[in-house]
Amino acid sequence: MPADDVPPCLVDLPTPTSIDWPALLTRLTRWGGLLVLRQHTFMSDAAAFGAFEYELECDLIELLQAQFGDVSVLAEETFHRTGRPVGTPGRLQLVLDPVDGSRSYADGSTTYAITLAALLDGRPLFGLVHHPAEQVTYAAARGLGAYRGIRRLESRPTGSRxxxxxxxxxxxxxxxxxxxxxxxxxxxxxxxxxxxxxxxxxxxxxxxxxxxxxxxxxxxxxxxxxxxxxxxxxxxxxxxxxxxxxxxxxxxxxxxxxxxxxxxxxxx
Missing domain, CATH: 3.40.190.80 (D-Maltodextrin-Binding Protein; domain 2)
Structure with missing residues (x-):
């Protein structure tokens, strides 16, 4: 993914380490593409889907700890297995869900996402939500705004009921x-x-x-x-x-x- 496609809020974010944002966003997009391609198969094979979801989570944890070191990671699938985060507790914690909306996904819906955030002293520092079905990534960084792709988002009345x-x-x-x-x-x-x-x-x-x-x-x-x-x-x-x-x-x-x-x- 070209650096020009990285949301500006992430480029400007001061973090405890240098993050390769193009590589991270490319990884999210690749996993999201696999979720789209394999959804029909996984709908009839819950065990295979569970294994895939856990594989995706482990891949993300490995990628994140390669960038951040032995940081605490609160990941849904791992937490359900062990009852605790992985890594060493500290001021910074990464939280992620490899398939938020897994039941929706298993039912054949497109309402699911890959989501990742970093918490600094218990409050979000940055956040990413990748929606595979629409191939769009939302991002935000504390004090630096929120983006849909590289377009800045602004508050407005929705008109929705x-x-x-x-x-x-x-x-x-x-x-x-x-x-x-x-x-x-x-x-x-x-x-x-x-x-x-x-x-x-x-x-x-x-x-x-x-x-x-x-x-x-x-x-x-x-x-x-x-x-x-x-x-x-x-x-x-x-x-x-x-x-x-x-x-x-x-x-x-x-x-x-x-x-x-x-x-x-x-x-x-």
Whole structure:
């Protein structure tokens, strides 16, 4: 991938090491192409898909640790196997999901993505979301904006009446939020792929998203969230809890969306 195709926010990002962005983005694109080509086969072979997903994750971890050294990496498939990140804990942590939306992918949907972020002192430093089906990569870096390819993204009213909430999450306060949105004419759709749905907010395809964020073994499940959250934040969308207070990277509901969506929830 030519250096001119790297989003400017990544080129300008000061990091603890020099990152070969063209090589990293080329690797994401190559893996994404394989996901597209092999989706039909994997739909009928769950074991093969699971093995492929883990292979993709291990490849990314190896690539990242070659650039960053023995840094902590919180990767979904590895974490589900071991209950902990790999590498040495420190101020910097990489978080990734090789196929965010794996159930959606296995059902034949195009709503899935490869997502990667770096956290510095627990907050996103940069984030990438690659959508293989459309061959597009979203990127953001803290304080340097968000991009779709090399086009800078700007906050704007979406005009969409679609919002994302997983069906199994619609209990308690989440159910009340869904009821408010429905009363204001919004249509609830499934989450499928958190990172991609967050990118679709800035693209204007959906108005917003409400999602509970959980933890296990004291570790927040941020692999499908961190990159997309930074992309929306750098585009100018508020990030809050359901009560309107700032979301503080802790367990609880996260709310991201445009002004109309937030108003329907009673948030400002």
């Amino acid at each position: 679609r919002v994302a909430i997983r069906q199994r999450d619609m209990t308690g306060s989440m159910a009340l939020a869904a009821e408010k949105l429905i009363r204001h004419g919004y249509v609830i759709e499934g989450m499928a792929c958190t990172s991609l749905k967050l990118c679709w907010i800035v693209d204007g395809r959906i108005a917003g998203l409400v999602k509970p964020v959980t933890e296990r073994n004291g570790i927040l499940s941020t692999w499908g969230l961190a990159a997309g959250q930074l992309i929306t934040e750098e585009t100018g969308y508020p990030v809050s809890s359901l009560d309107g207070s700032p979301w503080e990277w802790a367990p609880g509901e996260i709310v991201i969306g445009d002004a109309g969506f937030r108003s329907a929830l009673g948030l400002h």
